[in-house]
Amino acid sequence: FVFFFLMIRRPPRSTHCISSAASDVYKRQVTLIKGYANIINFEIRGKQLRLVLISRKSNKMPGMWPVSGLNSEGYAANTVETEQLLLYENNVYSFVQIRGSVPVYWEKSGPDIKFTANKEESFAGFAKCFDRLVNCYKRVVIFNLLGKDKEEEKLAQAFEENESKYEKKDKNTIKYCRHNIDTEARKVH
Numbered sequence: 001f002v003f004f005f006l007m008i009r010r011p012p013r014s015t016h017c018i019s020s021a022a023s024d025v026y027k028r029q030v031t032l033i034k035g036y037a038n039i040i041n042f043e044i045r046g047k048q049l050r051l052v053l054i055s056r057k058s059n060k061m062p063g064m065w066p067v068s069g070l071n072s073e074g075y076a077a078n079t080v081e082t083e084q085l086l087l088y089e090n091n092v093y094s095f096v097q098i099r100g101s102v103p104v105y106w107e108k109s110g111p112d113i114k115f116t117a118n119k120e121e122s123f124a125g126f127a128k129c130f131d132r133l134v135n136c137y138k139r140v141v142i143f144n145l146l147g148k149d150k151e152e153e154k155l156a157q158a159f160e161e162n163e164s165k166y167e168k169k170d171k172n173t174i175k176y177c178r179h180n181i182d183t184e185a186r187k188v189h
Contacts, residue, residue: 034059052085058100069106069116074128076100096137102146102155103129104162113151115158126162127169134173142176 035056042049060075061067067077079100086093103126105117115122133140144159146152156178163176 047088050085050087052087053082054085055080055082061101068101068108070101070103070125070129072125074103074125074132076103076129098133102159104155104158106155106158108151111151113154115154119161122158123162123165127166130166130174134170138173140174142174144176144178 035054037055038053040051040053042051058075058079058081060073061071061077061079070076077100079098081096081098084095104115104122105125106113106115108114117125130140142163144156146156146159160176160178163174167174167176
């Protein structure tokens with residue numbers, strides 16, 4: 001089922017760091033979470049298992065096409081985090097995957113991709129995005145699912161340049177795998 005979860009945030013108390021004016025702003029702040037959740041119970045060889053699937057769309061840079069790229073805080077557009085939990089006896093196994101727009105500054109104008117920042121600015125945004133991911137998940141495996149058309153190749157090249165530069169910073173936290181989705185799709189058909 002699809003869910004919308006509405007959370008009204010409790011206002012902070014006024015302190016020497018937070019004025020009562022800030023408390024007034026918090027009183028009006030509302031967070032909305034859009035996502036999907038499902039629980040499936042099944043049995044394999046007499047053992048009861050439960051599979052839980054939870055997807056959450058980020059509210060940091062939501063939108064639908066043509067929203068793309070990064071915002072100034074390094075959040076990629078249209079990011080969705082999906083967690084799969086397998087519950088077996090007293091064990092819980094978790095697998096998290098995140099998908100989103102290519103984390104560089106770009107936009108789509110008709111069929112063409114246009115980069116909206118220079119390479120240094122784009123890397124700074126990319127680094128903010130991946131610093132956040134590594135901080136949260138510790139190790140990140142990246143699958144590039146872009147196709148081979150001319151415009152997607154531009155995005156893939158920009159992504160790979162930034163990823164290579166980022167990987168030099170810390171080799172043990174990310175692993176990059178280029179995966180040609182077009183070739184794989186042809187195998188299925």
